[in-house]
Amino acid sequence: RLRRAIRELRPDAVVMLGEAAGCKRIRLETTAWNELDFRIPDNAGRQITAQPVVAGSPESRPSTLPLQSLYEKLDALGHAVSLSDDAGRYLCNQLFYTAVEFLGKGDKTCPAGFIHLPLEHDYPTERVVDALSEVIRELRSAGPPGGLRA
Numbered sequence: 001r002l003r004r005a006i007r008e009l010r011p012d013a014v015v016m017l018g019e020a021a022g023c024k025r026i027r028l029e030t031t032a033w034n035e036l037d038f039r040i041p042d043n044a045g046r047q048i049t050a051q052p053v054v055a056g057s058p059e060s061r062p063s064t065l066p067l068q069s070l071y072e073k074l075d076a077l078g079h080a081v082s083l084s085d086d087a088g089r090y091l092c093n094q095l096f097y098t099a100v101e102f103l104g105k106g107d108k109t110c111p112a113g114f115i116h117l118p119l120e121h122d123y124p125t126e127r128v129v130d131a132l133s134e135v136i137r138e139l140r141s142a143g144p145p146g147g148l149r150a
Contacts, residue, residue, distance in 0.1 A: 014112035018092035027084040027116040032061045032097035053097040061100040065113030
């Protein structure tokens with residue numbers, strides 16, 4: 001479904017979000033891993049272990065978001081933020097790898113990446129909304145002439 005949505009919508013950027021229990025910071029994920037290793041079943045009851053996300057593809061793929069500038073901007077605004085090279089091996093990583101792998105074979109101008117967010121009791125929703133609004137502003141200013149489509 002993700003590939004079809006990207007193909008049909010032709011976005012200017014793909015930013016995927018997930019929650020990370022126990023995390024107190026917004027984590028900008030640097031690396032998608034071509035590995036699935038579910039500790040618990042997903043909502044469909046699948047519990048995949050030691051399998052690639054995309055068979056025959058590289059072990060990892062980097063985020064293509066401007067992570068350093070996003071980090072600097074969020075940090076300057078007082079957000080608890082970090083760069084992370086481990087998006088896990090569950091659904092967040094599966095989505096992340098699928099997107100960067102698909103876009104890496106086609107539209108190399110569309111940046112894609114994943115951001116893990118703390119749970120609400122660890123980071124207030126208003127602060128998360130503020131941070132994500134800043135991510136969108138930064139991507140629009142770094143995008144093609146005229147900015148990204150809204």
